[in-house]
Amino acid sequence: MRRARTPEVYRLFQCKLCPNKGTDQEIRGVGARMAAYRVCSSCDFWLMCLGYAMLGDQDPDGRRALRIDGVHYLSWTEEQGFPPEIGYVGGGENRYVLLDDPTGTVHVTRRLWLMGTIPDAFRDRMPDNAVFAPPT
């Protein structure tokens, strides 16, 4: 009797950017890309965040990458809706100041996605760009 289909076998490989192993298993639809780049899922995620930094930390419709104390956040607008993978920082108000803003304008948002601590392999290329402002 023939098997209807061969079981899927995922290939493991050494990540080019960190000590972890990568796989070509589909994870959020990016397995093929990770295999092509030879990076693990964590580094693939952080390469995306590095892309935000390289593109100026803000897209034209208002999303903004914030790096505060080595932790990465992403804000979004009402129109965009929240990111599908969201982890929360809570419903409270978040106040922040951009480090390169000479006016020191305090921005306020309730829409902030906590994406995680930036790994050492990316820290040099992703320096802080903001600080949290104290509540009024």
Ligand SMILES: [Zn+2]
């Ligand atoms: Zn990696």
